[in-house]
Amino acid sequence: MKNTYLYKKIIIGSITLGTLISAGSCTKDLEREPTLGLTSSILYKDFNNYKPALAKIYAGLAIGGQGDENNADGNTDIGGIDGGFSNYLRQMYSMQVLTTDEAVIAWSDAGLPEMHNMTWNASNPFIAAIYYRIFNVIAVSNEFIKNTTDQKLSENGISGSNLTEAKYMNAEARFLRAQSYYHALDLFGNVPFVTETTDIINNPPPRIAREELFKFVESELLACADNLKDARTNEYGRADKAAAWALLARLYLNAKVYTGAERNTDCITYCNKVINAGYSLKSNYGSLFMADNNVNNPEVILSVNYDGLSTKTYGGSTFMVHAAVGGSMPAAQFGINGGWGGIRTTKSFVALFNSSPNDQRGNFYTSGQNLEINDLTIFTDGYGFIKYKNIKYANNQPGSDVTGNFVDADIPLYRLADIYLMYGEATARGGAGGNIGTALGYVNALRTRAGANQVASVNVDFFLDERAREMSWEATRRTDLIRYGKFTSSAYIWPWKGGVKNGKAVDEYRNLFPIPANDIVANPNLIQNTGY
Numbered sequence: 001m002k003n004t005y006l007y008k009k010i011i012i013g014s015i016t017l018g019t020l021i022s023a024g025s026c027t028k029d030l031e032r033e034p035t036l037g038l039t040s041s042i043l044y045k046d047f048n049n050y051k052p053a054l055a056k057i058y059a060g061l062a063i064g065g066q067g068d069e070n071n072a073d074g075n076t077d078i079g080g081i082d083g084g085f086s087n088y089l090r091q092m093y094s095m096q097v098l099t100t101d102e103a104v105i106a107w108s109d110a111g112l113p114e115m116h117n118m119t120w121n122a123s124n125p126f127i128a129a130i131y132y133r134i135f136n137v138i139a140v141s142n143e144f145i146k147n148t149t150d151q152k153l154s155e156n157g158i159s160g161s162n163l164t165e166a167k168y169m170n171a172e173a174r175f176l177r178a179q180s181y182y183h184a185l186d187l188f189g190n191v192p193f194v195t196e197t198t199d200i201i202n203n204p205p206p207r208i209a210r211e212e213l214f215k216f217v218e219s220e221l222l223a224c225a226d227n228l229k230d231a232r233t234n235e236y237g238r239a240d241k242a243a244a245w246a247l248l249a250r251l252y253l254n255a256k257v258y259t260g261a262e263r264n265t266d267c268i269t270y271c272n273k274v275i276n277a278g279y280s281l282k283s284n285y286g287s288l289f290m291a292d293n294n295v296n297n298p299e300v301i302l303s304v305n306y307d308g309l310s311t312k313t314y315g316g317s318t319f320m321v322h323a324a325v326g327g328s329m330p331a332a333q334f335g336i337n338g339g340w341g342g343i344r345t346t347k348s349f350v351a352l353f354n355s356s357p358n359d360q361r362g363n364f365y366t367s368g369q370n371l372e373i374n375d376l377t378i379f380t381d382g383y384g385f386i387k388y389k390n391i392k393y394a395n396n397q398p399g400s401d402v403t404g405n406f407v408d409a410d411i412p413l414y415r416l417a418d419i420y421l422m423y424g425e426a427t428a429r430g431g432a433g434g435n436i437g438t439a440l441g442y443v444n445a446l447r448t449r450a451g452a453n454q455v456a457s458v459n460v461d462f463f464l465d466e467r468a469r470e471m472s473w474e475a476t477r478r479t480d481l482i483r484y485g486k487f488t489s490s491a492y493i494w495p496w497k498g499g500v501k502n503g504k505a506v507d508e509y510r511n512l513f514p515i516p517a518n519d520i521v522a523n524p525n526l527i528q529n530t531g532y
Contacts, residue, residue, distance in 0.1 A: 044147040047162040053144055054169050057176045058237070060137040061088045061304050063313040073313050078132040085109075086129035087315020088137070089304060089411055089475075094126050095187055095513065096475040100487070101348040101494035102468065106326070106341055106379045113376065117499035118488070118506045122514035122532045131188065131516050134180045138194065141177035145170060146196035168234075171227035175239045178220040179247060185213045185258060186479055189512045189529060192519070204523040214251070214258045221248045231277035236294060237305040237410070245273040246301050246414035249422050254483055257511075264431030271423035272433070274301065279416040285360050285450050287393035288415070291335060291408035295394065301414040308390070308401030308408045317409040320388040320473070326379035328368040335390030335397075337404030344382040347371050348494035349472070352465050359452035361469050363387070373495050387473045417446055417470050425463040446470055482511050507531060 043049050064073030064083025073083030084090070097103045098115045105112060111127075114120040120127060146152070148170040158166050184191045193208035193216075194200055208216070224244040228234070231242035249270040255263035282288055282299040294305065306317050325331050325339025345364070350371065353362030365384030373381040390399040390407040399408035420442035427434030436458070443466060444454050450470075455462070464484050468477060478487060486492035490505035497503035509531030520526050 040143065040147045044152065045156045047158055047166065050148075050166055050169055054172060057137060057140050057144060057173055058304075060133070060140060061176075062306065062316055063087065063311055064315060071312055073315070077136050078129065081125055081129050082314075084314025084319075086126075086133065087313055087319065088130070088133040090315035090319045091126055091130035091133060092183070092475045093319070093473070095130055096478045097473055098343070100477040100481060101346050101492075101497075102472055102477045103343050103345055103385075104373060104376055104382055104496060105323075105343050106377050108377060116376070116496055118497060118510055119499050120510075120513070122517040122520070122528065124514075127513050128516040128518065130183075131513075131519070134184050134187075135192070135194075137180040138177050138184075141173045141180070142194060142196040142198075144173040145177065148173070167227065168229050171224050172239050174220055175224040175228060175244055175247075178217050178224065181213060181220075182217050182247060182251060185210060185217060186254070187513050188515060190527065191515070192523060192526065204525055207523075207525045207527060211259045214255070217251060218248070221251065231274070232279070237303055239302055242274050242277050242279070243302040243414060245270045245277075246419060249274070249419065249426075250414075253422050253426055254479060257483055262429070262431075264426040264429045265433055266431075267422055267426040268431045268434040271419050271426070274416070274419045275423070279419075281416060281445060281449055283449070284393065286363070286389075288412065289388045289409055290393045291390050291399035292392040292394055293412075294410050299416045300410075300412045301416070301419075303410040303412045305410045306406075306408060308399045308406035312401075312406045317388055317390075317407040317411055318405070320411070321390050321407050321409070324385060324387065327365075327384065329365050329384055331404075332398075333389075333391070334386075335399050335404065336407070341379040343385075344369070344379065345385040346373065346382060346495045348492075349385075349468065350383055352468055356447075356452040359447075359469065360450045361452070361472065374501065376496060385473070412474070418474075418476070420446060421463060421467050421470060424458060425460065425467075428458060428460045428463060487511055 043053065060077065064087045065076035066074070073087070076083030076086070078086060094112075094115050098105055099118060104116050111120070111124040114124060115126060148166055153163055153166055189210040190207060191213065192205035193213065194205045198205065221244045224239075225241050225248065228244055229240045231240050234240040249267050252263035252267035252270065255261055279301065280298045282297055287293060288297070288299065293300075294303070304316065305311075321334055321336055322338070322340045323342035324344070325334050325336065326341030326344075329339060331338045350362070350364060353359050363386040365386060368380055369383050370381050371383060375381050388407070388409050390409060391397070392399070398404065401408075423434060424439035424443055427436055427439045440455070440458050443458055447454060464480055464486070467480050471477070481487035481492070488506045488508050488510050493503035493505070495501060495503055498506045509529065512529045514529050514532035515526055520528050
């Protein structure tokens, strides 16, 4: 069984993980005292509790609730929506992929068709789900950080090697909080702001503007880059310095969107830190997304870990495999007991591979599928796209769950290929310290692995398409399109963008999602994003 840091019923300090969506304000309920009587003053006196408490933060990305090993989405961390449906990574897919040319979905659940059609509003339950997932991770992180300061560790008698490890854990919690605040920065812009020292018992959370939140995330990641374990020395699936460097590179690549100022030189600096840390490309592209992708994987910097026996969630990689199988696609070849007939892709995405038809990254299922999407609700309209499988690369056998329900494949958050492409784009945009010849070499290393044609040169525009080819369905596409001015504008149109078959531009305000209506009502400090 993989190291999945689980994720069993853990009550952390003074946190009760309540019904956030139905409660209104996203953070206030997280300060209530527990009903089971276990307080932070007891929990943090025993170092044996530290790793399980930290695991709960990681679990906020992986699973939907505090259920047992038979239903990891049970006793959901947020209310108002099913725990599996609202899973953090599943909803990052909805925000970052389903809103773009990379995917459409056949299901008609209330609020879901509006995501690809780009017609969502402030009452959309899926936007609310990721919003509250983000702030759930932030709240749990705050509690851990508050109880692992130098002062608290001294008061609780933590010493020796346990003290050293506790300080590393504190840095991990700060990283995970910064990562979720980065998602808030990217998706929503101007949001409630709460740290471990904020009084939200007596006052609603203050609002932080996007540019100020950028500065906070940057400062936290820079601190984490000093305080986390060295690159490639932590347990698999736990953050180290390279994870902080990778997220800093992503933050800086998008800095102009967030703050109005280019930070390409800084992006190159932190890409180089990762590149020089000893990572290398996995030899086979497809194996990055298979059931045993935790084995001999020198490319992944940080992943969210899954195991079909101990992380039984309907989000994460279980969603990524089941939802993408439908029509005549043979479920057994994906290591599952059946497909959900949901997600597939558009002809605009397919066209990105026209110049290199043997590219393994363009792994489309076409039998019985139509290239044209005349009806979004029919799975066979639109080519199937094969990314994740619950099959082991080593022996072509299915994952650990013999029922075929739950998937073993881990989901990479940051990997070396992404770093190569960020380095290349930042260099092409004029960042200092980069070399365009080196960037070309990185690109061709990726293309060689994928069986694609080599390219003789690269420029800024090239990297948008190459990122789609390499990073498809990895929750980067919306951010990339916004950086290039092509998410909402008429500069790039794909099928059903704007809710019409041939696609159309939408209003620029949709580059940000709305703050959920419930939180606007509950917190007088918040201001709704323009247009909503």
